[in-house]
């Protein structure tokens with residue numbers, strides 16, 4: 407436990423260190439503002455005493471001017487403290503958000519398969535927001551509140567010990583009550599947050615599937631689920647609010663009692679001539695001022711609870727290790743890369759093998775067509791090649807190098823993949839094609855696009871390469887997106903390319919046009935084409951037929967086509983492409 411605490415502190419200090427100068431400045435400003443808050447009522451006290459004692463006009467004017475100056479300086483300090491507090495909190499938490507996002511992007515697909523987008527948003531942003539106040543204000547507010555309390559009470563002991571004793575008792579009681587009672591609402595507040603998270607995830611899920619919802623007439627059902635989720639938010643929110651308000655009311659009652667007791671003692675001292683009218687005002691004002699730092703301390707206790715759970719969750723996420731360990735080898739032979747699968751077995755979960763004992767090899771520049779029924783493991787094969795998952799056993803080598811020994815950037819520089827789902831980013835067509843790489847010239851974009859026969863398509867876009875695309879892919883048809891993805895991968899000039907169903911959403915004419923382009927572009931690389939349509943594979947050198955994760959057949963396309971006993975030849979003869987689908 408103590409160790410946990412120590413690790414947490416060291417971890418926190420890592421984020422606070424870069425802003426330590428700002429935090430010290432924040433503390434100085436806050437102490438300055440606390441000093442002014444203590445001084446201001448004393449100026450009014452002197453003003454009241456001067457006025458009631460028949461003091462001169464110039465003295466009154468001087469005091470009034472001093473009051474104004476102190477008030478303005480205090481306000482300015484308040485603005486500076488708020489600004490600097492936000493600045494520190496954003497700087498530190500943005501670093502943490504960045505670290506979390508970078509970490510998540512490196513985590514393997516097994517981890518991501520289990521997480522919903524809503525959950526990841528909550529982990530990368532929600533938890534961190536809970537820590538933000540703690541980063542910025544916790545230390546500063548706690549120190550500031552204690553200094554203000556000590557200042558008020560210390561001064562009161564010099565004026566009247568009984569009054570100061572009542573104020574001290576009230577302060578101690580309130581701080582104690584705050585720390586104990588505030589925890590009462592913590593559990594129901596977290597249930598309230600859970601309910602609203604469920605509501606948001608429902609909205610996110612339904613909006614993501616809006617087409618299906620509308621087309622299948624599911625709107626009444628969705629509305630019903632929505633109302634039920636809203637009702638849960640309302641009921642849990644009301645309970646959490648009640649539990650937050652009750653303790654607050656208790657401290658207000660306690661405070662009213664303290665003010666009454668202090669005023670009784672104060673008025674009695676005034677009547678007995680022990681204190682002046684101005685001092686009576688000062689006592690009243692200082693009693694009022696006690697409430698503020700006590701409230702702030704209570705708030706900070708609550709913030710600390712929130713921050714603690716946020717920190718635990720963030721640290722837990724950061725301690726998740728990816729199963730994909732980076733290799734060190736950077737070197738790969740120039741030009742098209744050879745590929746070798748040696749007894750490769752792979753599964754997503756241990757109880758269900760997806761690829762079993764796959765072994766084949768391709769020479770540099772060769773093209774392999776993979777065919778097999780839906781769910782037979784074709785896409786899984788390409789995911790294993792790109793190290794999105796680790797193998798259960800076996801080795802994959804590209805250019806003779808075991809991919810687990812290769813540095814991941816070296817692998818991704820030389821191997822490209824076009825999947826069935828194309829991710830578009832918010833940006834221009836050019837940005838999306840080059841993936842924001844400004845070194846790729848428009849001329850080379852147009853050349854690649856020309857080879858793929860896409861020039862007329864780009865020209866038809868309202869602003870050519872400058873046409874703005876929105877993220878998610880809604881601005882392109884499925885077929886257009888596929889053409890787009892091909893162009894993107896070919897622009898990166900990879901030496902080994904996997905095309906996973908590159909033309910499944912294109913019409914026959916567009917596919918034929920694309921085929922010629924792909925053949926042209928594949929001249930300098932080794933290619934794997936996963937296809938449902940046999941026509942797509944007319945230009946490949948080798949064919950592999952996969953069934954239930956096993957390699958049913960592998961060999962030269964011409965030889966397999968000529969062998970009437972082969973799966974491939976039988977498929978060709980029967981023309982039953984639908985068997986593959």
Ligand SMILES: Nc1ncnc2c1ncn2[C@@H]1O[C@H](COP(=O)(O)OP(=O)(O)OP(=O)(O)O)[C@@H](O)[C@H]1O
Nearest residue numbers: 519754755760778779780781782783784785786787
């Ligand atoms: N992320 C995943 N988690 C768990 N199982 C998966 C995952 N992706 C695929 N599978 C399972 O692995 C098997 C092979 O899937 P894969 O996507 O490789 O098939 P495929 O041959 O490419 O199919 P298709 O032709 O439909 O694209 C299927 O049984 C599928 O249910």
